Amino acid sequence: MRTVIFDLDGTLADTSVDLINAANTCFRGLGLGDLLDPTQDAAIAVRGGRMMLTEGFKRAGNIDPAEIDRQYPVLLQAYAQDVATHTTLYDGAMDAVEQLKSDGFAVGVCTNKPEGLAIAVLDALGVRSAFGSLIGADTLPVRKPDPAPLRAAVERAGGDPMRSLLVGDSITDLDTSRAMNVPSVMVTFGPAGMAVADLKPDALIHHYNELPAVAAELLS
Template identity: 55%
Template sequence: MRTAVFDLDGTLADTSADLIAAANACFEGRGLGKPLDPVADALTAFAGGRAMLRLGVERLGVDDVLIDEEYQTLLTHYAGCIDDQTVLYPGVEACLDRLTAQGWILAVCTNKPEGLAETLLGRLGIRDRFASMLGADTLPVRKPDPEHLFETVRRAGGDPARCVLMGDTITDRKTAANAKAPCVLVGFGPLGPDIAELAPDAILDHYDDLPALLERLLP
């Protein structure tokens, strides 16, 4: 059977505002204000907690030791606001239902910590759509290592040779390339039209289009 594997942040859901809020809370706790913007810095948010802290440190001109010192604090803040502003992208739920009806196995492969990913998918009401979900700390490796993708597919009951990866960043593009798997990148993320520079096999503009697009990539 064919497996459709999804990244989470920036692919299934716009999580940037809650991620940025968690990072800003770390800086506020040190009396440094809110150096990050939820809109302008959305791409950095999707790169992970350390990337957000690093950007804030650079803007503020403070010691980068703060990155390691505040990382766990960031995760604690984020766990408390994980779905305050996060929303699924338009058409996600209907698309997942259509793919399931067409016989696709669905899975999630994310570089978000597994516990947080499980919580978020549950809060968004879509965890039960996925046969497996692997996070950044599920295995000793993570994206762009292809084994992260392969093991996600295996645990879902699929064939790693018959999978497609949906994502939104260079990390997802590299993962698919390393796995020699087709890659779909979303065109509605922070990169917008610039996503074409990553040369994915296809660009998704709306989830209504995904079932037909996947059928072309992996008949």
């Protein structure tokens, strides 16, 4: 079965504000105030918790790897308590998912967000049951850009890994699809915007209403 796998942060949903609020909880706890801006730093947010901590401490003038390690669990706990207050699905995302399923595609999620948090986000958005699989950063011993998580997401959704593609928004997603030798589709409406065009994916989409046709062409 042909399969479309989605990244989560910055691809299916705009999670940046809730992620940055979690990181700022860490900084405030250290007396540093809010070091990240929910709007201007959206692209940093979707690159992960450690990246947010690294950037914040850089702005504070003290990048201490040991402190990043100490604060990372604090960030995860803060995020787990408030995963979706400001998180929204990108326009047309679920219409595209349902159209793909109607067209005979399997669909799933492959993210570098810890699995439990990914489930919490999708549950909060009310869309978890729409996906045939969900692979997170800690589901397997490896994470993207290793191709194993993508392969597992396809297989658990009931699809054929060699008839699949990955929809994402970052170099990590591109490298993952290339590692498995399958097409990559990049969204231009995420925090990275049109900069994803520089990655030269197999296709770009500017709105989710384009995805069903693009997937059908790439996996024809």
